Amino acid sequence: MQLYDMPDERGHFGQFGGSFVAETLVEALDELRVMYEKYRYDPEFLAEYAYDLKHFVGRPSPIYHAERLSDKIGGAQIYLKREDLNHTGAHKVNNTIGQALLAKRMGKPRVIAETGAGQHGVATATIAARLGLECVVYMGSEDVKRQAPNVFRMKLLGATVVPVESGSKTLKDALNEAMRDWVTNISNTFYIIGTVAGPHPYPMMVRDFQTVIGIEAKEQMKEMIGRQPDAVVACVGGGSNAMGIFHPYIDVPNVRLIGVEAAGDGIETGRHAAPLTATKNSAVGVLHGNRTYLMQDADGNIIDTHSVSAGLDYPGVGPEHAWLKDIERAEYVGITDDEAMAAFHNLCRTEGIIPALETSHALAHAEKMAKTMRKDEIILVNLSGRGDKDINTVAKLANITL
């Protein structure tokens, strides 16, 4: 069997990925590519990264058998990969530590980041504080409002949070603004992208730093139940937590990989953020440095997306997911706001775990699947983040005053 070996040297996953950037960014990306190649397999770099993951993040994150939830559903057994237990409360920190260590080696004293839900911003601010780097985080002004606790956390950690007022005032606009900062301050600044999108080498590099999730999961599942799960389920906005857990499983036969997008008010309403699942208003195009599936109108302008979860509210998706969909190695489905909210409450009350709203999309789909499966079958859900940051959103939806 030929082992999965993507992307090619210029960052292409079939027709997807690549490096579609203005000339002003080309040299900076070349520098990054060369430096990443230099350190990617460097034992010293990897040892430093592993040390931080263990002692600063608290890895390995455990896998937990959600027995009460599984019993309640009455089908397949649901296991949770507990990325919510990482320092800062989500998988994002796996990647920010990797990139920040690289920034340090490249002699860049300033890091910038874009953030949607704020998890990537917090994870960047955290590692910047620890390494003594200046940190600026761009965040859509809409997201600043709906993710207030994370904005405060970033500020506590010494980061400057810049609300972005342009466009739809969400994640994609934050990314545009971060790119603009980067072109302007290219000599002293490292751009820490939070998801498996952007120009090469970002989709590959972010994936590499996140694969620790899947690598651990494979060992842990073997230890716990002596075999691998029948299905791995993860939510997909840009898709970094999903790529992290999927990637080590791509070459493992008979493990279904399922990415769950935000169907918002429902795919049929057009108010969603599900470019891989939707057939209307979604097509292959170029945005933020890579070719992928994008939510767009007939003129090729990016359309406003909607999701209850800020972290999934993105019109594109990482190019490797687009590739895995086209080669039919992974499946992609949509879960609505309401379905995600139900799964959120269900996990809180059945298992004593408050999941992030992003993660709740993966949980909702796992519940749906479990019902149709046998009791001895296994679903592994990547519990990508904890839900403390979402309490304001949840309270508002339930008409509760905090």
Added chain:
Amino acid sequence: MSRIKKTFAILKANNKKALIPYIIAGDPHPKFTVDLMHTMVENGADIIELGVPFSDPMADGPVIQRASERALVHKVGLRKVLSLVKEFRVKDNCTPVVLMGYANPIEAMGFGTFTTAAKGAGVDGVLTVDYPPEESEDFIAELNKNDMDCIFLLSPTTEAKRIDLVAKQATGFLYYVSLKGVTGSANLDVDEVKARVAEIRKQTDLPIGVGFGVKDAATAKSVAAFADAVVVGSRTVLTVEQSSEETLMSNIGTLIQELRTAID
């Protein structure tokens, strides 16, 4: 001979430099675009750079982004932009028109459909900000097939080896981005730009335009001393933004005249 090549040849014979103003098609309303183009030509523009509105103009500063948003309110997409160029061609069949924009509107239309339609409308060149030469072989081939020029950017950080690669793929002229940043973000350093342009000239015979930081007539004048063309983007777009419907044409006319006088 293409309109762009011809324009540069005539200018050179007269010892003059090209003035290339930029506006966003459809800003502030599509009904003004064709008249604005004619007004710019009447007042001394040699080539018109017409911006294609895009929802996510990552390489542009706030001035051009706002203009893009104003045009998108009126649903001015790439097809509409081409129809505006066609309308412009009714009265003006010699001023070159270069479209400047982002990849996705072209991707959405498809290379083949776009290039055929653009040629039919009377477009002379295309500058796509996020199509570097490495990612646009098929697109360049389509443009070449239709005798349209493919214009590329060079930046302050572009290394010599890469200048060579870009210059080999480019036709029409090369566009040197005079500063590290987005459009209209700062004032350019004339001496630094001059030195860079001299370096680029060693590697290409194509005319070299300079833009991204030309904010006034004085800067235009100093850039024209060593470049073949001066591109004035954000300054022109800002004038559009600050004008009322009544003053729009006269304000743009005055600005272009000032720039023309300065560079001659």
